[in-house]
Amino acid sequence: MDAVVHGVHTNLAVSLPGVVVSYDAAARTANIQPAVDRLLPLADDPDTDVPEKLPVLQGVPVCWPCGTNFAILGELSAGDPVLLVCQDRDISAWRDTGKRSVPGDNSMHSWASAVAIPGLRADAGVLPTIPGDAAALASVVLQELQELRTAINQLAASYNLHAHAALGAPPSTLLTPVPYVTSTPAEVASAILKLGG
Secondary structure, eight states: OHHHHHHHHHOOOOOEEEEEEEEEEEEEEEEEEEEEEEEEOOOOOOTTTEEEOOOOOOEEEEEBOSSSOOOEEEOOTTTTEHHHESSBBHHHHHHHHHHHHOSSSOSOOOOEEEEEEEEOOOOTTTOOOSSSOOOOOHHHHHOOOOHHHHHHHHHHHHHHHHOEETTTTTTTSOOOOOOOOOOOOOOOOSSEEEEEO
């Protein structure tokens, strides 16, 4: 019985850190190498475990935060760490339809149904540099555009009121008037946030 329980535990996959081998941005899937080996007992000495490297997992779905009306997308490069999470049951049918489904087989906690969550980092890992792209609240951007419009119109008013006096002649406006900004800034909100690309 102990040997059976040990065998079940040995082959039970729940979660592990992984390292991205390659990333498919269009499909939002990655090939990922599990970063921690599993331990298997020696055939002739069950009390001694030896490490075994797990194979690269192919086409693992990457879980970017998203919903019906928003998405936060990023890029993954080879070597980026992720958290691999294995599903309780086969999710291949659900992946195809997004609807309640019957598992395709009886496998449980299988690496074939793993998903990847970006962000897990080792203590010795180097944090990424801040990307050149930046995100701002739409309300802040809209307010700044409105303030810019006001400043431009104040400058235009000062310019248009400025007059030069010719020697021996009454003052006359010699400059072409600058048009005022009359349009209202358009909506600047976006449902998709994409950084670093």
